[in-house]
Amino acid sequence: MEWDFSVFPKYFSSFLPYAWMTLQVTFFGILIGVGLGLLFALLRISKYKVLNYPSKLYIWVIRGTPLLLQLLFLYFGLVNVIKLDKLPAAFVALGIHNGAYIAEIFRGAIQSVDIGQREAGISLGMTSFKVMQRIILPQAFKRSVPPLSNQFIIALKDSSLASAISVPELLLHARQLGSSNYKLMEMLTIAAIYYLIMTTMLTILANKIEKRLKVSDSRTGV
């Protein structure tokens, strides 16, 4: 197989709008995922058992089945129940998928906050809700940053599965171009470069945030 480097400059910039789409799918997937994750983490640790079960079921089903299946299920499988356009379907599917992982991340972080913190808040007369909002969550969010940034990078790469329901993102573009110009390997390589740029930037950003938190963490010995 021969590599044709001359096609790189010609096609490289045509990927830009598709990279933008990849970013959008990732962004909304994460946004919905963080929302669902927080909600289901709180349900999961609630002292009311009835609230634990839906959360356990959600996490069990979503983490136990492939994202591609979830995506197809939501887009094609539910046509009779709810007809979603491909873009919202991708956002929601990625959101639901990430939500299950993020719920576990938040749950772990919340439970890692010392029980004495809760007791100190409670003994000031705070309600459980206030304690969660003012004392526990701010500390838990901070501890969630490293596993969350890891999850965000996974989400970015997973957004490529949206090509299966023809969302015009990077991978779909690469494959479509490749089959029309017979330069599939080159087109995939360009897509790979875009992915690498985006994941690298995300990693750098995450490291920066982590470093900043570590500085403020040196104040966190209590």
Add this chain to the structure above:
Amino acid sequence: MIKNGNPVQPMIKVENLSKWFGKHKVLNNINITVVPGEVVVIIGSSGSGKSTLLRCINFLEKPQKGTINIDGTEINCKSKNLHLVRRDVGMVFQHFNLFPHMTVMNNVIEGLTQVKKMNRQEALEVGRKMLDKVGMQEKADTYPSMISGGQKQRVAIARALAMNPKIMLFDEPTSALDPELVGDVLLVMKKLAADGMTMIVVTHEMGFAREVADRIIYMDEGRIVERGSAEDIYNNPQNERTKEFLSRIL
């Protein structure tokens, strides 16, 4: 209950209190009455139920039996709105439990702004007064991890005091501190006692107990086995267990 010749409504009245963790009976029919301004020191070996007793008094733990009466309000294991009762009961923990993500000042005013809904300006004023009281005003803007254990505990006391509680509970407030830091914390507590605060203090600091305790209670295996003045307990214990315990800590 008679104090200074007048009948006084007790500030704390604990009646027939029992608490189990699973099958383990941790508190066994406890009865205590504390009048306003009284300082009660609780001693007893590790595991005897001292912390659990304090935690029951502000309902961090729910006892299965008995009643607790705080300044005329009776609470039992079915009571709702416990958070309202807890405002009146300040708690100081062995490990301080300051909020690490807030400055010293914000720790102190957190209860004022969030629970009492005081506006920030007013709260800061109270906060400064409280920090002044414990000698920590200079550290108002630092974070808890930047100050010593003794300073943390003084901030924790200021945080509890800011809520203007009727009662202060202390659970071994100095036992996590380096010896040279204990004195400052005890001094703050002595001032508090002199100001007339009603206090229950779990501590083995005998100097403190002799100086400020109106009564000492010795607990063993979830029971109160002996009570009396500091003189009685330290110099002339009646119970064999008390004697044995004192010989170990003296």
